[in-house]
Amino acid sequence: MKISYYPGCTLKLKAKNLELAGLASLKALGIDVEEMDRWNCCGAVYSLTDDDLIHHVGPVRNLVRAKERGADKLVTLCSMCYNTLARANQLMKTDVVKRDTINRFMDDEIDYAGEVEVIHYLTLLEEHVGWDKIKAKVKAPLTDLKVAPYYGCTLQRPQDVGIEPMGSFRLMTRLLEAIGATVVPFNSSDKCCGSYQVLNAPAGDNDAAANVLKAANQAGIEALATSCPLCEYNLGKQQEQFLAKSKITAHVPTFYFTQLLAMALGVSPEVCHFELNDIRSLQLLEAKNIQAAA
Amino acid sequence: MCETTTKQPEIKVATGDRAILPEGAKTIPIFVMGKQYQVPETLTIMKAMEFAGFKFLRGAGCRGGICGACPTVYRMAGDYKLHFGLACQTVVQANMYLAQIPFFPANRASYNIEEMNAAAEGIQALYPEIFRCVACNLCTKACPMEVKVMDYIAALKQGNIEKAARLSFDCIQCGLCASRCMGEIPQYHVAQLARRIFAKFIQPRFEHLVSRVKEIESGKYDQMLDELTKMDHETLKKIYVEREREPDLSTLGAWKPKETQYL
Ligand code: SF4
Ligand code: SF4
Numbered sequence: 116m117k118i119s120y121y122p123g124c125t126l127k128l129k130a131k132n133l134e135l136a137g138l139a140s141l142k143a144l145g146i147d148v149e150e151m152d153r154w155n156c157c158g159a160v161y162s163l164t165d166d167d168l169i170h171h172v173g174p175v176r177n178l179v180r181a182k183e184r185g186a187d188k189l190v191t192l193c194s195m196c197y198n199t200l201a202r203a204n205q206l207m208k209t210d211v212v213k214r215d216t217i218n219r220f221m222d223d224e225i226d227y228a229g230e231v232e233v234i235h236y237l238t239l240l241e242e243h244v245g246w247d248k249i250k251a252k253v254k255a256p257l258t259d260l261k262v263a264p265y266y267g268c269t270l271q272r273p274q275d276v277g278i279e280p281m282g283s284f285r286l287m288t289r290l291l292e293a294i295g296a297t298v299v300p301f302n303s304s305d306k307c308c309g310s311y312q313v314l315n316a317p318a319g320d321n322d323a324a325a326n327v328l329k330a331a332n333q334a335g336i337e338a339l340a341t342s343c344p345l346c347e348y349n350l351g352k353q354q355e356q357f358l359a360k361s362k363i364t365a366h367v368p369t370f371y372f373t374q375l376l377a378m379a380l381g382v383s384p385e386v387c388h389f390e391l392n393d394i395r396s397l398q399l400l401e402a403k404n405i406q407a408a409a
Numbered sequence: 410m411c412e413t414t415t416k417q418p419e420i421k422v423a424t425g426d427r428a429i430l431p432e433g434a435k436t437i438p439i440f441v442m443g444k445q446y447q448v449p450e451t452l453t454i455m456k457a458m459e460f461a462g463f464k465f466l467r468g469a470g471c472r473g474g475i476c477g478a479c480p481t482v483y484r485m486a487g488d489y490k491l492h493f494g495l496a497c498q499t500v501v502q503a504n505m506y507l508a509q510i511p512f513f514p515a516n517r518a519s520y521n522i523e524e525m526n527a528a529a530e531g532i533q534a535l536y537p538e539i540f541r542c543v544a545c546n547l548c549t550k551a552c553p554m555e556v557k558v559m560d561y562i563a564a565l566k567q568g569n570i571e572k573a574a575r576l577s578f579d580c581i582q583c584g585l586c587a588s589r590c591m592g593e594i595p596q597y598h599v600a601q602l603a604r605r606i607f608a609k610f611i612q613p614r615f616e617h618l619v620s621r622v623k624e625i626e627s628g629k630y631d632q633m634l635d636e637l638t639k640m641d642h643e644t645l646k647k648i649y650v651e652r653e654r655e656p657d658l659s660t661l662g663a664w665k666p667k668e669t670q671y672l
């Protein structure tokens with residue numbers, strides 16, 4: 116079984132903390148994935164326009180590269196990349212007419228018909244590592260950290276590519292439990308963060324994000340875990356303004372779930388690049404005394 | 410007397426800077442901007458066009474495949490595929506339909522290199538259009554230098570300046586990639602900026618070069634140069650012919666000249 120790793124552009128720049136913590140964790144867990152040697156942008160958003168096939172070329176080209184290299188599975192970390200790649204894969208598997216058009220347009224590549232399976236990192240953890248093994252490898256359990264999984268929109272929608280059914284947050288919950296955190300029930304795990312629509316809005320005006328954080332405040336949640344750079348941005352970067360406008364009552368540090376996993380596995384905090392998160396993220400972990408003995 | 414035989418097409422023989430047609434050379438039809446010309450086979454597109462009477466005032470430079478002034482686009486009769494080449498390098502084929510694209514408009518951002526740094530965000534801010542790339546790969550297909558154009562644009566979106574600089578190293582700024590881009594990206598200007606940034610801020614400085622420049626500036630070699638410039642022609646020739654040379658393929662650092670006074 117060969118598993119190729121697709122990083123995505125954002126993880127190489129703005130969300131290094133998501134990637135580097137994720138890769139260090141896999142290493143600590145003894146799992147080998149190989150980054151693709153050639154890849155391009157995933158397309159960022161899956162085009163829903165019926166006759167706009169050109170925007171599927173980007174994700175499909177990545178799938179072609181994985182097939183070329185003999186990969187059975189393509190694993191990815193970013194929720195947006197996952198969504199775009201998985202949906203393009205679904206299209207190539209099921210829509211014969213569009214598949215042919217796309218293959219014909221890409222006459223410089225081998226034909227593709229959905230042969231590679233696109234999986235998310237969380238699925239990789241469950242199927243190729245297992246929660247028990249992760250639990251056994253934990254060096255610094257996140258004891259007392261009250262955290263909730265935040266899936267946002269793209270991990271579960273639409274149903275046929277979702278990493279698990281709508282309304283279920285089992286994968287991240289099992290992971291957070293395995294690393295010793297206290298998972299708090301949360302009613303806003305799949306509420307939208309505001310997505311791209313709010314990026315031009317003045318800081319502090321994004322009520323979609325503020326409402327998610329407010330719900331976290333009310334549930335006594337200290338931190339959120341996500342796998343989406345856009346969610347992390349919308350939820351994590353404007354909390355000061357939300358507080359100033361009294362839209363939330365307390366900071367809720369937002370982490371990438373890989374950062375929490377890495378810390379629990381004893382990976383050094385430098386690898387997790389907490390400076391890219393809100394400053395309070397690292398402070399919270401320090402306050403909870405989460406640090407593996409050197 | 411009346412002429413009964415069909416008149417043979419007159420074979421033109423070019424001289425001077427025009428191509429010279431060897432005796433008995435076969436000619437083939439090519440189509441320049443839609444008009445047919447009989448040109449000798451084996452000529453490059455550039456020479457064939459000159460043979461046919463075109464004069465290159467612009468759109469030709471080095472004639473050696475390196476200046477990027479002579480990009481040509483062509484199709485073979487009956488085939489949907491577009492082909493691209495440099496007119497000074499590509500040999501004509503029968504029934505090729507071609508046109509020159511000596512210049513293609515492409516936005517070039519202005520910047521002060523001294524104010525840039527090693528972060529890819531600087532390039533992304535100057536050329537935000539790189540995020541319009543849809544990975545159609547038409548640019549790579551168009552590149553006469555076989556540069557992986559799409560891949561260097563992808564590398565810059567990923568913030569990997571070094572990869573973009575290395576991938577684009579063979580670019581000769583011909584502009585064909587930009588002529589095909591769905592995202593209206595001026596790829597080659599972006600790549601040139603990437604190479605400049607790589608060279609200035611990322612690539613390690615070669616210390617031996619710095620110390621050699623210092624030596625030169627300190628005047629260490631002035632006297633030798635003076636001697637050489639004053640030397641008469643014959644002596645100069647003699648010492649050139651008799652000069653010691655490091656044998657080809659000798660192991661690095663293994664060879665030392667006998668004459669060491671200039672070291
Ligand atoms: S990268 Fe573009 S400009 Fe450079 S040689 Fe190739 S086609 Fe020409
Ligand atoms: S032609 Fe333009 S849009 Fe197409 S792959 Fe190249 S850079 Fe991207």
Ligand code: FES
Pocket residue numbers: 468469470471472473474475476477478479495496497498
């Ligand atoms: S004339 Fe310079 S590349 Fe053809």
